[in-house]
Amino acid sequence: MPNAMEAISASKEIYYPSAEVIANSNVPDYLEVRKKAIEDPVSFWAARAEELIDWYEPFQTVLDKSNAPFFKWFVGGKTNIAHNALDRHVQSWRKNKLALLWEGEDGTQRTFSYFKLWKEVNRFANILKSMGVKRGDTVTIYMGRVPELPIAMLATAKIGAVHSVVYGGFSE
Known part of the structure; x- marks a missing residue:
């Protein structure tokens, strides 16, 4: 069905x-x-x-x-895509509005307001920086289709690094 x-x-x-x-x-x-x-x-x-x-x-x-x-x-x-996608909205009336709705294959849902997503992106950006990632570096992301994927992508962009997403959906 x-x-x-x-x-x-x-x-x-x-x-x-x-x-x-x-x-x-x-x-x-x-x-x-x-x-x-x-x-x-x-x-x-x-x-x-x-x-x-x-x-x-x-x-x-x-x-x-x-x-x-x-x-x-x-x-x-x-410009910075992370700023335009999140930061400026956290400073506005959109702060607590829905920014990301994820639904898993089993029907599980996770929701992120702009503020919650912004906090997660900043947390991940700080982790990347603590690992020595800096502006101009390339970060390869190998992750399933989960909310952490756009979080990782936005965090990478936020610090000025370039992300390359490897899609593993066809591998066994």
Whole structure:
């Protein structure tokens, strides 16, 4: 018997949001937003990046096409994904909101608020630092699909190291 997610994925039903859901969304006029993105993608993405991302150093160039097809986005800008994913939300009304919901194959659930996830990420980042991991190092993560996986990934990014996730799902 398929689980709920498999049943939803296999469904051919199309969901149309109600007028109330649309009015309360962050994109009240999807077609207008889409039109702007198509007409001037560079300006569109510059505005989104300035609106939605905290930058330690602002970008000078939105899109560098000089080495196409190897494009560079937000050239000169510096940010940190862990800060944008967690730290800034811990300082806001989202602090106690749900950040991560994990459900195991047996139906077990674990939930993490932004604050709880932030604490776990910081704890793991400090463990990595105590092991000598520093900015620019590469950390290979071999872990199952458990909540500790994104915690390890965010902790690695938080200290400026690079993570490489090894998926062991195909091994015996």
